Amino acid sequence: MKERFLEVSAEAELKQNQRFDTWLSGEGIPFTDENAAAAYRERITLIKDAIQLKKPSSRIPVCPSAGFFPVQYAGVSMYDAMYDYEVLTRAWKKYCDDFTPDAYNAPTTVVPGKPLEILDFQLCKWPGQGVSKQQEYQYVEKEYMKADEYQDLIDDPTGYFMSTYFPRIFGSLKPLEKMPLFPPVNEIPCIPPALIPFGTEEIQQAFQSLMEAGQETIRWITAVRRLNGSIMGKGYPAFSGGFTKAPFDVIGDTLRGTTGIMLDMYRQPEELIEACERLTPFMVKSGVASCKATGHLMPFIPLHKGADGFMSDEQFRTFYWPTLRKLIIGLVNEGCVPQLFAEGGYNQRLETICDVPKGTTVWWFDLTDMERAKKNVGQVACIAGNVPLSLLYTATPEKVKAYCKNLMDVAGRDGGFIFSTGAGMQGAKTENVKAMIDFAKQYARR
């Protein structure tokens, strides 16, 4: 098979510039006035300069990760935010108006609850469905993919997801177990057998659920898009514009689960690596498509199971990094800027992850030593982070400010840095969030 995603293409830089131009143009955004449009472009330019490493940003952009903080800040429940889209958008608007970070996070992680109910989603417990109405959704780790199913996944990822995985994670889609294979439908006698399942009541029911869930999701995205327009219209770009994942995490998070994938590293390493390879083009395409949908260029990529402690460096270089690097190259070749959110510590990975094309990625750190990250990763990539959530939860505003000052001094030297939090801010004390953002904005302008 042809090897892909190993080298940066000759057009990558041009494509990245085109995407920056599209993002900067703000086409279709209902700006309140010319000043807002100018402020929008100025803020994107700060981020662009930080990413490209060609010249320092005129100041450090301040882009904390909101997480579910806007929901708690507005004093509403997670349940209401997931079920009443007006409540959700009001909460987000309030957060953005009151704190005015340079770039905001669209509320796309506060997913609508109704479609999950319609589909009888099994993978998570969410407010009112297994956790209290005040609480965020939480994953229920299980082996949704069995240990002996790697070959099925490798043979036909789409078919595997449709006929095996979805019936397990969506109760209402159980009938999809009977879906036909599509590649065999290529001659006239092959059509009737493939059509039969669609005539059955159970498959029709499953499609009915999908249609209802889809309609409800359109109501949600309509509200979210209106909200996005109003925030961007005041001059604030979104910090990310899409979503994709490292292939190893796709398998480790919600297919095999943490325990399952750790065992597979010993029991069936070749199958695991092959499955990661097989999923890579899907993850590239998904990142590109989600950026296209938002007119953005940075897909958010939360990194989970490659963190310090989860595996050795050798295991990281064998199992995790090769397909993550391919994902990065695949996205960069399409002009996208992968926003790599390294949750937990990445201190042991810093040397390995420097192997990325210069000025094309954002490495967003959590519990990583930013001074070290600046010294090596900072040479080839924009680094972002890393005010710890534990600090925002437990400390005083004074301590928070002291942390921010040191962070900006250390990581913000000579540009190439975006000020942010180490994780989504749910749980943070309001006075600490305020102290952090106010201080960072003021110190950035010094």
Added chain:
Amino acid sequence: MSDNLVDAMVHMREQEALSLAEKMLNDGVNPLKVLEQCREAVEKVGKQFELGKYFLPELVMAGEMLKKISKMTEPFVKQDAGQNTERIGKVVIGSVKGDIHDIGKDIVIFMMDVNGFEVQDLGVDVPPEEFVDAIRQTQPQIVGMSALLTTVFESFKNTVAAIKAAGLRDDVKIMIGGGTVTDDVRKYSGADAYGKDAVAAVNLSKKWVAKNQRPPAELVV
């Protein structure tokens, strides 16, 4: 022979370890002796983990091998023989109220168990009063609380407060842990210590049962 089982387990040679254990049992080796070697192997794996040579996959693999071999010994073990293992201390552990994550907690339980502690697992989403009830009933020396979410740090604090209000605070040492937990959270919650991983939890607990006194403030892993 016996060293081979330990060696196979420590070096993650699962099939070899299982065959060796099976052969030992069929040859009439005392099943408790087989299990003792498994325990020794897991302890060595824990040591490698502590040294930064082994990581989660090896802890999980060691746990799986132990589980399989324990199952294998069942037909060979007399009914109550398993109960005779000497225990060095009692621990009550759970994921705090509001948090349903259990992977980290379960790895801690496994390592504590192998290292000689009697562990009572309260499960996930455990309210403070359940911790208090369990402390009254089980009378552990140690309480372990786990959480992954940043929104439930308050539950650590509330649970410590509930234990104090019940008059039990001086009877137990409290340790906390989980992906987002730091020493700042430990201070905030009023717990005695924070451990960054399962081996840290074991080491803390061993120190506590050995000294059987309150740890100095600087004893934080």
